[in-house]
Amino acid sequence: MSNHTTPITACLLICCPDRPGIVAGVSRFLYQSGANILDASQHSTDPREGLFFMRMEFHLDELDKARLEATFQEEVATPLHMEWKIDYSDQRKRMAILVSAYDHCLLELLWRWKSGELPVEIPLVISNHTKLENDCRAMGIPFHYLPVNPDNKAAQEQAAIRLLEEHAIDFTVLARYMQILSPEFVGRYPQRIINIHHSFLPAFAGARPYLNAYTRGVKLIGATAHYVTNELDEGPIIEQDVVRVSHKHTVEDLVMLGRDIERQVLTRAVKAHVENRVLLHGNKTIVF
Amino acid sequence: MSNHTTPITACLLICCPDRPGIVAGVSRFLYQSGANILDASQHSTDPREGLFFMRMEFHLDELDKARLEATFQEEVATPLHMEWKIDYSDQRKRMAILVSAYDHCLLELLWRWKSGELPVEIPLVISNHTKLENDCRAMGIPFHYLPVNPDNKAAQEQAAIRLLEEHAIDFTVLARYMQILSPEFVGRYPQRIINIHHSFLPAFAGARPYLNAYTRGVKLIGATAHYVTNELDEGPIIEQDVVRVSHKHTVEDLVMLGRDIERQVLTRAVKAHVENRVLLHGNKTIVF
Amino acid sequence: MSNHTTPITACLLICCPDRPGIVAGVSRFLYQSGANILDASQHSTDPREGLFFMRMEFHLDELDKARLEATFQEEVATPLHMEWKIDYSDQRKRMAILVSAYDHCLLELLWRWKSGELPVEIPLVISNHTKLENDCRAMGIPFHYLPVNPDNKAAQEQAAIRLLEEHAIDFTVLARYMQILSPEFVGRYPQRIINIHHSFLPAFAGARPYLNAYTRGVKLIGATAHYVTNELDEGPIIEQDVVRVSHKHTVEDLVMLGRDIERQVLTRAVKAHVENRVLLHGNKTIVF
Amino acid sequence: MSNHTTPITACLLICCPDRPGIVAGVSRFLYQSGANILDASQHSTDPREGLFFMRMEFHLDELDKARLEATFQEEVATPLHMEWKIDYSDQRKRMAILVSAYDHCLLELLWRWKSGELPVEIPLVISNHTKLENDCRAMGIPFHYLPVNPDNKAAQEQAAIRLLEEHAIDFTVLARYMQILSPEFVGRYPQRIINIHHSFLPAFAGARPYLNAYTRGVKLIGATAHYVTNELDEGPIIEQDVVRVSHKHTVEDLVMLGRDIERQVLTRAVKAHVENRVLLHGNKTIVF
Structure with missing residues (x-):
């Protein structure tokens, strides 16, 4: 036909x-x-x-x-x-985005998508804050608000899973989502959750990497996009990059400079994933 | 056997x-x-x-x-x-080096060769100066002094060709050789002469690229390795790179910073050539 | 007080x-x-x-x-x-943006402004297309549509000048504005118009730099932010950067990769200007 | 006078x-x-x-x-x-180099010195191997062989200290010196010993950083030059840089690529030290 x-x-x-x-x-x-x-x-x-x-x-x-x-x-x-x-190529991957209150990674992905650079469907964005709802709606992306606190965390994760299943999501991007996902959530989606960590892993894994980079006095800061596993910040690395910093930069400057690297590294990782360029070999990636 | x-x-x-x-x-x-x-x-x-x-x-x-x-x-x-x-792999390429008085590109190639990183034979170095003779001899590389002036230029080129032929040279590297080769010489060795030009071509082709870069006030300077053709600085580009500069740098600083880029770019181009990674497509290269 | x-x-x-x-x-x-x-x-x-x-x-x-x-x-x-x-610091600079139909540089500047990274007022955007009107209005930025054709070009430039004067604009950014400004316009605003050119100047000045870069087979493409003078693409360079490309990239790929460099280079140049870090020395800049 | x-x-x-x-x-x-x-x-x-x-x-x-x-x-x-x-400027700093069997950092420093780029005196090189003796002597640099084993380690360090004192050494460079110096030695020379570590610290501190980088599957490898303190690989960082790697690279490839970064990072750090550009602020550096 x-x-x-x-x-x-x-x-x-x-x-x-x-x-x-x-x-x-x-x-x-x-x-x-x-x-x-x-x-x-x-x-x-x-x-x-x-x-x-x-x-x-x-x-x-x-x-x-x-x-x-x-x-x-x-x-x-x-x-x-x-x-x-x-x-x-006639079946676009369906990408969900989980985000908290930082807008830079989300907006970058949405702009790449809108410009045609990222050939995916984005059936939904899920957030534990309402701050980015208008940005999503302005682009025509359904926005789901799932606030999280210690009491409802498990239930909200179940709600998120239901949304991902209902919308037949192929993979999920954590665009600076400031919550740690449960082993159940992570285990359900092997090589299907991409996170952006705001350091050059394995340096400065865990919380507050920019503060730790500042304290150590490094001369480059970085960002790392990786598949999420149940070892925090230990999943297979897809892409990394760095930017030069100096003694002149405050922690706030590092946060600002880091945003640019985060946006680029996450974009490149998502594009590689979407274009089926990433294979897993143990805990390492082959990026063709 | x-x-x-x-x-x-x-x-x-x-x-x-x-x-x-x-x-x-x-x-x-x-x-x-x-x-x-x-x-x-x-x-x-x-x-x-x-x-x-x-x-x-x-x-x-x-x-x-x-x-x-x-x-x-x-x-x-x-x-x-x-x-x-x-x-x-059992037939190493035979590489000749033409050099004038700048040592950095020559020494870099010789060090890469000595360390095993550059799997070639180097049957000879030809120079129009004697300055680098001792450096070559210390590494066990035969050195041929062919001084050039306007009167003997054609004859000395013939002498160089004879040396290249006698030693069954596969390709020649111009490691900052400050003479323009004749069309006859160049035409004899298509895709077999690699030059390092001390600018980010096509910017600042021709003489004195660092002075011209300084005068124009660029914020990056570069180097370009290319196959030599009879269009000066117009041959197929194999590799390029740049380094950041600022208003603080004098022309002499650009020369010094440029040396590091020249060494790296030339090395990468020569390695790509030696590993049979460079194909020609018109006046462009495919570097696998 | x-x-x-x-x-x-x-x-x-x-x-x-x-x-x-x-x-x-x-x-x-x-x-x-x-x-x-x-x-x-x-x-x-x-x-x-x-x-x-x-x-x-x-x-x-x-x-x-x-x-x-x-x-x-x-x-x-x-x-x-x-x-x-x-x-x-209590008098923010007033920045106008001139733009045609490409959104990436405009959106980048608006996002930096919205996030507080770019401490300016943006009293207006002027465009010869209507395409980006909604993006501006969504951010609360007044948008002026001044379509240009050969017959009305001089009159529309006068209209633009009136707008810049009425709004007491300190400097203007050409965020991929695809029109050449008249000598009268340019002469009126010395060191007060910043352009982003989509090549590593002085290579590929003029029209279609990505096509020309593709044709020449360069291994890096770049972008250059400079003050506009009446010598096309010859004004004092504020900032430049490059990104690696290869034989795999089509002209369309270069355009896409170039967008990222254009956004970053233009942003850095505008920030340097806003922070009073750029001094002129003849046709060169000192960027402190 | x-x-x-x-x-x-x-x-x-x-x-x-x-x-x-x-x-x-x-x-x-x-x-x-x-x-x-x-x-x-x-x-x-x-x-x-x-x-x-x-x-x-x-x-x-x-x-x-x-x-x-x-x-x-x-x-x-x-x-x-x-x-x-x-x-x-009329009192050149006196630099000692400690080295084991890897030649790349030593030769780079000596070449920079010979070319006039590094305005220091080099009264001696000390090594626990004889392998690089000829390279030093060819440049006219006195070479001292102090082989180290568990029994004589303390005595040989004393011998090294005596040599440094006799020659009125201002600072010492560990150019891939594969021995850990004693607290006594280190404590004697605060901010006067520069080491090159073959990773992007704080990632991959300690032994075998290239193997660990390979195992983790990072996409960039790096090198770090720092002042030596008695916290192993924890001293104030002077300079760092990275180079891109991929799944194609073996550990041996990382070692080879890393050599280029080590040479550059160490050179820049030594130049900054020689030009009095490095100040200490706690465990961090200010590099003017």
Whole structure:
């Protein structure tokens, strides 16, 4: 029916034991399926681990997704003991944002989305403050206010989970969300929650990183975007960057300079995730 | 004979009209030849040009180079209208260095070579000054003094060409060589002469870039490594970088700060060339 | 009357022939006036030019501005042949923004202003498009639509000048304003118009810098904020920065990556101007 | 006698309680002494601490150092409760280098020294290995071999101290010296020992930082130059920088990339120290 429209782009991610013939096997399969490979990246771990990772992006003029996937499983993935997944450009990822009262990361994501730079759906923003409600509504993004206190924290997390499920959210961004999520919440969404931490991890994990950076007298401050795990600030790092500071800067200056780095680092991490460029290898990422 | 030694790594570079099946064709060939692909990168130009570029690095336990190359030509390259070349890790590239009186780029290359970071042979250094002779001899590098004046310039270039030919040089680095090479010299070595220019090209092409940068009041100065062509400072750019400067810096300060950038940019470009990571696409480079 | 409130900060900028005793003269005057110096920076040009530049920021508990200035002129500035000006923290600079249809630089400036990072008044935005009207109104900024075509260009510039004068604008930011201002307009506001050019000047001056950067195959793209003069893209540079690009990036990618650099470079330049950190020395800036 | 030679440059560093009149007092004194201020920088800590730091560089045509210093103490320093010190350009600092078997930091410092970029005397290099002896001797630098084992460690440190004292060393650089110095040694030379640590401190303090950075999967690696104190890797940071890495890099690659950052960071820190730009404020540095 849709054979006159823009061809769909698919993105295949695989992980399997390293051995000769993987690229040949996958690329022959794609060729025989009528695909044209647009981009390919691969990575082999050191021989003791012996793992092979690959990302292949390809066009298909006509595409029977279910059949493609079933055939791939049978002819390629099973023989080569692959873990794999595939995404298609006609199915935008659905991103939720959790935010507290700082606006910079939220507004940056919304601006990137509005400008077309971030090809996602944003079905909802959830916040424990009302401060950013107007900013969301002005962009047409539904805003859910879930205030949190020690007594209702578990219940509000359940409410948040229900919202994420109802809206079929693919992944969640913590855009300076100042609450620690429960192990239950985190465990439910492996490699599907991205956090921005306002330091160059592993330096200054935990609370008040800018104050600690100031106290230590470092000459660069940074930000780190990572997948959330149940080890606080210990999840797989997706992206990091730094900016130069000096003795002239107060803690408030570090907070201000840090905002720029936070915005950029979080954006790059979210884009990499959305473009299916991030694979996990233990507690580390491969970012193609 | 050598089947108990480290396997040879080969690096295949190809350029051909873009069409489906190239990756499949090359990777099947390599698989059937017993190769294990270590790294692969590819690039497609925009559809109007329709060109495909690829670099594949692979191990082969036993290798009959002549046979591999002949079979590849017949079974893969001819049907797909490929230009290609292959390099092997057991044949180190032979690098010549042309230098005048500035030592920083020369010493950097020699130190990288001595430390094993730059896997090349350096059969000779040619200079129009004697100043760096001792530095070369101390490292065991033959030094050839070819002083240049307006009367002997053509003859000395012929002498240099003879030296490059006698020593079977693969490529030449101009490590701040303060002479313009003749069209004959340049034309003889396409994509085989790397120059370091002390500005962020195309800004401040030509003579005295640091003085011109100072006069213009730029806030960053840079360096550019490029292949030499007969358009002065217009050849394909391999690598560039910059460093921040301010009103406090004199021209002499820019020269000093620029040395650090020149050393780094030239080193990265030479490494990319030595590792067969640089392909040409018109007057631009693809650096895998 | 206001001696229980926050003390006013003043910022003094001077330029004079270099000679011994200038720092002593100025600092003694300030001390005797009851000021406490918070920050001081100075710069001497090379001896042939023999110029001295200084910026001093100081607190004054009680301040009779007119008297301070008259006394300074008489006791310090006249004897030392100084050009000078002084700004006070209780008089925010009034900034106008001229913009066309690109939103990124405008929104960045408005967000910095809203967050308190940019201590200015923004009495108006002028645009030759209506596209950004809603964004301005949502922030409470008056928006003036002055469409431009070859026939009305001079008249619309006069209308713009009237608006700037009516609103007592101190300086104007061209936030990707896609019109060339007339010599009359520019000449009226020396060192009072800041432009962001989307290249690393002097490379790629003029139109279509991203296309030209793409065509040349540079490995870094940049942005430059400068004061506007009647030499197109030749005015004094305030700030520049770059970002790494590669053969993978299309022209559209460069435009997208460039937006981030444009936003940052323009912001830093505007902040430096607002904080009275920028002095002119011929066609160059001193940024303290 | 020397009144026809280049005037001496002096550099005055002061720290005192913040109060109005300090700049006026110092600059008046210098003016009356016939000095011309070349550069001045100042820093006030936050009001609770209330400290003022200043660096002033000045020319003096004729200079009676002892008298200048005595008068300064009496007329300025005592009334203002200053700690201060002064250095003169005709007395080059005497720098010792302690090194083990890695050559990159040592060679970088020696090259900077040879090129005139680092205006110091280098009366000796001390090493617990012989590997770098020839490199030192080729540059005319005396090399002392003090091998260290658990039994002789204390004695060899005493020998090192004797060498430093005999040669009237002003400060010592640990250019990747792979031994931990005793509290006695360190306590003897406060703010006079500079170390280069191969990580972005406080991340990856202690042993094997590149391995730990690899294991954690960071996206940037760094280096930190700091004054040595008896808290391992906790001394005041002078300079830091980072370089981007990815999943492609092995630990060996990090070591190689890190060498470039180590060389640059250590060089910048040593230059700042030599130029009297580094003041201590608690466990932090002010780098003017």
